[in-house]
Amino acid sequence: MKDRIDGHTILIGLMAYPIRHSMSPTMHNSAFAKLGLNNAYLAFEIDNKKLPGAINAIRTLGMRGSNISMPNKQKVIPLLDKLDPVAELIGAVNTVVNDDGVLTGYTTDGTGFMKSLADEGVDIGGQKMTLAGAGGAGTAIGIQAALDGVKDISVFNIHDQTWENAERMVKIINDKTNCQAKLFDLAEKKTFKAEIAGSMIYCDATGVGMKPLADKTLVSDPSWFRPEMIVFDTVYAPRTTKLMRVAQQAGVKHVLNGLGMMLEQGAEAFKLWTGKDMPIDYIRELLFKE
Known part of the structure; x- marks a missing residue:
């Protein structure tokens, strides 16, 4: 990680509570490194009370986006600018993408x-x-x-x-x-x-x-x-x-x-942020081995 982060690194987050158990940072940072992408993925313990400020920080800090997990998947919706049609139908969001300050919610679960x-x-x-x-x-x-x-x-x-x-x-x-x-x-x-x-x-x-x-x-x-x-x-x-x-x-x-589900939903989110396919076989071996 220290060899990849520089002044151009773009941050992607994970906002949930509790969240320190998550394997998503390992998954996404390993995929970024494998593909040589200048992104970093960090987990933030964010509950409903902290959520509005955290979502606003995506815009303020120029983050590429964030994953959203319990207890925020429905509470996040009014804080976003747009919803993907499937997320709108389901009424829950687990992935936010920031396009020049416009936040769109998706669900990949x-x-x-x-x-x-x-x-x-x-x-x-x-x-x-x-x-x-x-x-x-x-x-x-x-x-x-x-x-x-x-x-x-x-x-x-x-x-x-x-x-x-x-x-x-x-x-x-x-x-x-x-x-x-x-x-x-x-x-x-x-x-x-x-x-x-x-x-x-x-x-x-x-x-x-x-x-x-x-x-x-x-x-x-x-x-x-x-x-x-x-x-x-x-x-x-x-x-x-x-x-x-x-x-x-x-x-x-x-x-x-839920490990396989976490891997596959993560791969969907990864493509939304980067436009690239996650090296899923490499990540599967890494996660399941651990």
């Missing part, structure tokens, strides 16, 4: 999720998915999966500030795609179990499983899962979450964490 499944040789087209969580990542995953051919989605969410967003997501899926979606209260455990039992894929897009909830899981009983299904946890720190251990106990063939 959904495509990252679907590409990470494809990387594992998994096709969920025409299948049913149960999805827990309707925050920024969950919304992107649900809508992108519907756009890409998933037949049915059962969404489970708690009655908190994201419930209204969950209702919006389900309505968009039903109105604008060929997928049928239903929304359930996560407190309805019998229904939760039954919907998972009828699904080809269960995806947890909540923060359960990462710090400070690293010892928690929404599904603790291995009998809820079948060996032929897919269990996907968007958390990647720790690499093996409690949910994943439960799925492994059930003999599930495809038990995936």
